Amino acid sequence: MKLLPLLLLISFSLTHAQDVNELEKRNGFKEIKLGMSIDSVKGAEFKKDLAERKEFPVKLYETKHPDYMAIGDVPVKLVSLKTYKGMIYEIEVTTGHDPRVMRGLEKSYGKATYSLRTESYYWKAQTLTLAYKGYRKEVKLTYRSAPVIRMMYADKNKQVEDIADDF
Numbered sequence: 427m428k429l430l431p432l433l434l435l436i437s438f439s440l441t442h443a444q445d446v447n448e449l450e451k452r453n454g455f456k457e458i459k460l461g462m463s464i465d466s467v468k469g470a471e472f473k474k475d476l477a478e479r480k481e482f483p484v485k486l487y488e489t490k491h492p493d494y495m496a497i498g499d500v501p502v503k504l505v506s507l508k509t510y511k512g513m514i515y516e517i518e519v520t521t522g523h524d525p526r527v528m529r530g531l532e533k534s535y536g537k538a539t540y541s542l543r544t545e546s547y548y549w550k551a552q553t554l555t556l557a558y559k560g561y562r563k564e565v566k567l568t569y570r571s572a573p574v575i576r577m578m579y580a581d582k583n584k585q586v587e588d589i590a591d592d593f
Contacts, residue, residue, distance in 0.1 A: 445536030450551040455505070455517050456494055460554055460571035464509045468493060478508070482578045485509045500524045503564065515574035519567040527565055531558060 453459045457468075464470055469491030478484045487507040495502045500521050508516040521527055528547070532538060538547035538558060546559035557568040 446551045449535045515571045517569040521565050
């Protein structure tokens with residue numbers, strides 16, 4: 427009798443891990459992969475320079491290339507890309523408010539976790555996270571690359587060490 431709950435727990439954790447592995451394998455939205463060069467994205471257009479978290483110099487790009495403007499039958503309004511040193515670390519896909527988007531995500535990546543702090547659903551893999559946030563008339567999907575973000579902090583620490591060595 428005690429074996430049945432244990433088997434159910436193991437099978438749930440294995441199926442959940444496989445779903446997150448699918449997110450890890452895809453590593454982005456369609457052909458746009460996290461960590462790739464912005465030069466490889468079709469129709470990428472520079473919009474402006476930003477300061478991520480008020481300290482990291484990043485660039486914002488947008489693309490409206492037809493290859494990226496639909497998820498199945500759901501039209502995509504906008505695809506925004508943030509880069510650090512020319513590498514994509516964040517992909518934001520904006521669609522109309524359509525429940526099929528969430529159903530498709532859960533079918534591909536498993537059940538999402540809800541965050542009270544950000545009021546969004548998310549999936550977390552080893553090298554990336556995907557957040558789903560619904561608004562009144564639209565949905566935003568945000569893919570974020572952990573390795574590139576770690577690189578941003580490592581570069582910042584290196585700059586501080588260089589300054590400290592200069593005294």
